Amino acid sequence: MPWSGNDGGQQGPWGSAPKPPQPPDVEKVIQMAKERLSGRMPQGGRSWPFLGGLAFIFWMGSGIYTVAPDEQGVVLRFGKFQEVTTPGPHFHLPYPIESVYKPKVTQVQRIEIGYRSRNRNMADVPVESLMLTGDENIIDIDMSVQFQIKDAVNFLFEVRNPSNDPDKMVRDAAETAIRQVIGRNSIDEALTSGKEKIQAFTKQTMQEILDSYTSGIQIIGVQLQQVAPPSEVIHAFKDVASAREDRERAINEAQGYANDILPRANGEASRIIQEAEAYKKSKRIRAEGDVARFSALYEEYSKAKDITEARIYLETMEEVLSNVHKVIMESGNSSGVLPYLPLDRMRKHDSGGQGGGK
Numbered sequence: 001m002p003w004s005g006n007d008g009g010q011q012g013p014w015g016s017a018p019k020p021p022q023p024p025d026v027e028k029v030i031q032m033a034k035e036r037l038s039g040r041m042p043q044g045g046r047s048w049p050f051l052g053g054l055a056f057i058f059w060m061g062s063g064i065y066t067v068a069p070d071e072q073g074v075v076l077r078f079g080k081f082q083e084v085t086t087p088g089p090h091f092h093l094p095y096p097i098e099s100v101y102k103p104k105v106t107q108v109q110r111i112e113i114g115y116r117s118r119n120r121n122m123a124d125v126p127v128e129s130l131m132l133t134g135d136e137n138i139i140d141i142d143m144s145v146q147f148q149i150k151d152a153v154n155f156l157f158e159v160r161n162p163s164n165d166p167d168k169m170v171r172d173a174a175e176t177a178i179r180q181v182i183g184r185n186s187i188d189e190a191l192t193s194g195k196e197k198i199q200a201f202t203k204q205t206m207q208e209i210l211d212s213y214t215s216g217i218q219i220i221g222v223q224l225q226q227v228a229p230p231s232e233v234i235h236a237f238k239d240v241a242s243a244r245e246d247r248e249r250a251i252n253e254a255q256g257y258a259n260d261i262l263p264r265a266n267g268e269a270s271r272i273i274q275e276a277e278a279y280k281k282s283k284r285i286r287a288e289g290d291v292a293r294f295s296a297l298y299e300e301y302s303k304a305k306d307i308t309e310a311r312i313y314l315e316t317m318e319e320v321l322s323n324v325h326k327v328i329m330e331s332g333n334s335s336g337v338l339p340y341l342p343l344d345r346m347r348k349h350d351s352g353g354q355g356g357g358k
Helices: 026-037 047-061 152-157 166-182 187-191 195-212 231-303 305-321 343-357
Strands: 010-012 064-067 073-077 080-085 088-091 098-101 109-113 115-118 121-124 130-132 138-149 217-228
Touching: 073 152, 080 152, 109 115, 109 166, 130 166, 138 166, 138 187, 166 195, 166 217, 187 195, 187 217, 195 217, 231 305
Parallel strands: none
Antiparallel strands: 064 088, 073 080, 073 098, 109 138, 115 121, 130 138, 138 217
16 A cells, blocks of 8 residues: 655655656657648648647557566556556557556566675675674675566555665565574574575565565575675684584494494394294203103003013113122121122133133
8 A cells, every 4th residue: 555755645665656657748749740741731720730630649659558578567547556458569548647667577586685796706795794693693694586576566656666776675675584584593503404494484584574565576586695604703613614524424433333333233133042042942842852751751651660660770770880890799608618709800701711712
């Protein structure tokens, strides 16, 4: 909605509304036509109606205009908005009845914040680029903004002289937005991983500011060209960055070592667990077999206990006495001769005699 200025004219939040384009001077057109036709026209009062008609034709012809493909025509009637015309030839009532503006609505324009580039040379603008971060550090930011006109009517009549300097309006909004966003972030985020987030929030904040003034401008993109500490302390920040890189390198090396050791340790643990499982299974199977064998023996023993006991006794004695020195004495002999049978010697003698016979 237009605002009323101190001079009584229509004024937006950015100043007074733009002046309409000036039509050709009708008196000059008439004078030129009169001079050219003076030698051909008959003398007398009849020349004035002819010149008047010719002037009227020229005046009506001044209402013919063409809108380029990248433009929109905004027609005013007595200074009040009338209609928007599309690309192509059109006609409007000549000035001062109607006038037309033709802003370029599809052209993408670009502004620079914190620097100016001219002929491949960049000049720093510290008053725009230096700003304070959320952790009270100063940072130097260069940024570019791309925008275009999304509403020709608002662009022409809701801001101050947009056709003369539309960049200043966008630049003011860009400075406000980037300082607001940077003030909410730390310097580490701005220098490292937070750049994309800062760009997105800056674009959103800029659009909100411009929409609040019904500027008719659409922000296409925001690009951080350079984010760096001030030149006075840049060496200290480089040392910090080097230390941070060393830390990341050490972390990556440790992570790589862990990635090498852990799989092998996990494999060794799996192997031990599998061997233990196999040992447990083998022991359990063997124990079950022993139990089954003992159960079978016990079943047979239960059928003939005496025979089994005698057999077990004999087998045990045979096993025990096979490697023991043995002497057999007959009990109940009261004579003076000791009843002694040297079995070991006899066995050796028999063995030797047999050996000699061999």
